[in-house]
Each structure stands twice: as structure tokens, then as C-alpha cells.
Amino acid sequence: MEFWQELIPAPRPAAAHAEHYPAPMPDGRALVLPLRDYGAIAVTGLIGNQAGFAVQRALCGWMAEAARPFGAEVVVGLPTLGHVFGGPVAEALGHPNWVAPGYSRKKWYDPALSVPTSSSTAPDARRMWLDPRLLPRLAGRRVLLVDDVISTGSSALAGLALLRLAGVEPVALCVALAQGDRWVPDWPAALPVAAAFATPLFRRAPQGWVPDWSTLPRGWPCHPAPAGLYPAPDLRGALLMPRLWLVLGALSGLLAVALSAWAAHGLVLDEADHRRVQSALTMQGWHALALLAVGLLAERRPGARLAHRQAAASRWVRSASAAPSGGWCCAASRSASRRRAARC
The missing domain is CATH 1.10.287 (Helix Hairpins)
Structure with missing residues (x-):
């Protein structure tokens, strides 16, 4: 099947999944994502430049609404797939332009404005470059970092390092998809992360891939059963x-x-x-x-904490599912992140 082409009505509930997963969206619909087999776990996949235009517009709208409270004055879209969302999010926020770092070096680029980077989907080392002619757009401005997905966090952390070379500390990171919580332990505690939607990691089971709801980022207002998409566990x-x-x-x-x-x-x-x-x-x-x-x-038991978190999130989702616009935001706590990493 072809993925990311349309938002569909909520499908029938399923306890496990074989090759794809209908991820809940803020408006109560679902986006069917492929499941990428990483051995012991699977993750949902999103390739923004292969998505249908209607899906791209919806995701950019939700990202912009999630990022709007941060009052950003300029958007920096990370290469390559962050470029799919950087421009539209900047336009939705009312900005006249945006900043696009890249992986290719132009003649006038300064090596001092570059950092090494890799990602979970592109593990080969390469460098991310910032055009020095764009520094005036960033100077003294509130900067929003934009990417397509945060999974392990390596690409976003490289983007942070590149901005710091330019003397910039962003106000937040905004992504289309927050993919589990593997990025949380190394993420700066004071930097919020906003997203159009979030999905958990999946654990291998005899019946297929089973969502591990404990891997949603701590405090993330998401739930396994928004708008009745999946039956909530008996808490x-x-x-x-x-x-x-x-x-x-x-x-x-x-x-x-x-x-x-x-x-x-x-x-x-x-x-x-x-x-x-x-x-x-x-x-x-x-x-x-x-x-x-x-x-x-x-x-204080982990199971009880998770139950309270899911119950609170369920109430949030019931109130938010009626609104077609808006994403989610999470500020990662460093101590909470380390506790979660220790439990995992």
C-alpha cells in the first residue's frame, strides 16, 4: 500500500499491528504509517516529501498551532526533510521567510558554521552547513527549530549545535512526528518540543507489533485511544x-x-x-x-503513575479531539528522563 497520502476515518480497534499503524491525529482522523523493523522494536515512519499535499498541509497547520505560543520570529528548517515543513510552518506563523541549513557546501560557506551529523535513517556521517549570509536573519531573533521527525534526537541536537555556532539559542523545536521517547534522555531539559502528533515504540509479540504506551514522552498529552481509535486499557x-x-x-x-x-x-x-x-x-x-x-x-509504582498519566491524557484527548487544529507540546525534564532511561 502507499503511505502518507490521505487522512482516513478512525479504523476498527486492533491490539497488535503487522506492517503499518494508523496513527491518531489531532482532529480525530488517522494517518497510516509504515512500521520500521529495528529488531527488538519497531517505529513508525514518516517521509514528508512523499506525503500527499493534503497531508502536508494538515501536518504543517498542526505544527504551526503547536509552536505559536513560543512567539518565534524566524524558523530554521533542518535538512533534508525538515525543509518540507520549515517554509509552510514559517508562512503559517506569518513570517516573510525562513532559514534552511543544508548538507552541500557552497563556495562562500565558512567551515566554522558547520557541524557533523547523522540520523537513525541516515547513519552515514556528513556535515550540516549554515549560509553565513543568513546570519542577519537570526541575530537577536526568537528562533524556532523545525524538523520532520524526532526519533533518537541526533539530527535535532546537531541543529542545536549549528545554531549555537551562530550565537543562537532556539525557543523550541517543532516536529511533525515525535517518534517514541528514545530522544528524551539526551534532550536539553529547558528546551520544549512541540509536535503535530506522537507515536510510541512497538514491541515484538507473537501476534505482531504491540504499542508500548510507556514510551510516549513523559507528560506528552497523548493516549492510545483518542476518539475511540483503540480500546484504552482497563486502568x-x-x-x-x-x-x-x-x-x-x-x-x-x-x-x-x-x-x-x-x-x-x-x-x-x-x-x-x-x-x-x-x-x-x-x-x-x-x-x-x-x-x-x-x-x-x-x-508511586510505575504502573500506577502510567495509569494516572493515561487517564489524564484521555481527558485531554476527549476535549481536544473536537478541535481540528492544534498539536502537542512536551518540555522534557532531565531528572524524569534519566529515571525513564533507567527503567527502560
Whole structure:
């Protein structure tokens, strides 16, 4: 089949996928992407210069809406496929032009404005060059870096290094597709990443490629079942059990306080009975604290954190799916990234 040519209605749910994956879009439709086999994992593929014009326009519109809050004054589109989106995004943001680094060197280029680069799809080393005649467009401006996909982050990090040679720190990176979270551990903590849409990594299973929803970037407002595209996992146990322990602990503590007050002021006892009641109420208080501790520990489990994140994202998607425009934004936390890398 031919990919990236049209946005389609949401297909029937599927637990696993063979060769392609219908990725959810911000407007509730889907874009069918090929799955690239990387051995233990698979990733979704997007080649922007092979996409249909309608798909390109939609992706550029969502990228522009996701990037608009950053107030960029000039767009830098990374080569090669970032050039597909750089110009249209700049135009959608109201800019008169944009800046396009390249892989080929012109006679007047300065080696001091070049960096080595490679990517997951083009591993051979090469250099990225910036035309020195374009430096006035960047000087003192709020710069938005644009690329097609962020996967491992190597191309985008090379783009950051090239801009730093020009004395520029961009306000954000904007991509069409955020492909899993392999890029997160090495990404600068203070630099936001905006995207038209995001997809997880896929794990090999007997039935095919299964989405690993824990590989969506931390805090990314995305969910495996936007607009009913895929059945959401049953999160009730992971969400309710920690809350149940916390509620029981709070009620147990309330009961201990109430009985202590009654024993102190409304109950006439001899000294022996008073000691027995006091001992029972002390044990009740410790029991309440134990229940609260169990509830807090249960909430800190990775499965419970993921369940809370997916439930919150599900609410976001239900409210956002009605709006045809707009993308997503994630600011990667360095400490959170390292914790995720350690878990993976």
C-alpha cells in the first residue's frame, strides 16, 4: 500500500499491528504509517516529501498551532526533510521567510558554521552547513527549530549545535512526528518540543507489533485511544487501589481521633480499663498510618503513575479531539528522563 497520502476515518480497534499503524491525529482522523523493523522494536515512519499535499498541509497547520505560543520570529528548517515543513510552518506563523541549513557546501560557506551529523535513517556521517549570509536573519531573533521527525534526537541536537555556532539559542523545536521517547534522555531539559502528533515504540509479540504506551514522552498529552481509535486499557485497578488505601487510612485515623476524644471526655473508666482503651486507640492510630503509607507507596509504582498519566491524557484527548487544529507540546525534564532511561 502507499503511505502518507490521505487522512482516513478512525479504523476498527486492533491490539497488535503487522506492517503499518494508523496513527491518531489531532482532529480525530488517522494517518497510516509504515512500521520500521529495528529488531527488538519497531517505529513508525514518516517521509514528508512523499506525503500527499493534503497531508502536508494538515501536518504543517498542526505544527504551526503547536509552536505559536513560543512567539518565534524566524524558523530554521533542518535538512533534508525538515525543509518540507520549515517554509509552510514559517508562512503559517506569518513570517516573510525562513532559514534552511543544508548538507552541500557552497563556495562562500565558512567551515566554522558547520557541524557533523547523522540520523537513525541516515547513519552515514556528513556535515550540516549554515549560509553565513543568513546570519542577519537570526541575530537577536526568537528562533524556532523545525524538523520532520524526532526519533533518537541526533539530527535535532546537531541543529542545536549549528545554531549555537551562530550565537543562537532556539525557543523550541517543532516536529511533525515525535517518534517514541528514545530522544528524551539526551534532550536539553529547558528546551520544549512541540509536535503535530506522537507515536510510541512497538514491541515484538507473537501476534505482531504491540504499542508500548510507556514510551510516549513523559507528560506528552497523548493516549492510545483518542476518539475511540483503540480500546484504552482497563486502568480502574491501578487507579482505584491506591485511592482505596488512602481513603481507608484517612477514615481509620478519623475514627482513632474521635474515639480518643470520647474516651478522654465522655467515658468514665478505672485506671486498668483506661490503659487498655489507650493501648487500643494507639494501635488504631498506627494502623491508620500504615494504610496511608501503603496508599502512597502504591501511587508511586510505575504502573500506577502510567495509569494516572493515561487517564489524564484521555481527558485531554476527549476535549481536544473536537478541535481540528492544534498539536502537542512536551518540555522534557532531565531528572524524569534519566529515571525513564533507567527503567527502560
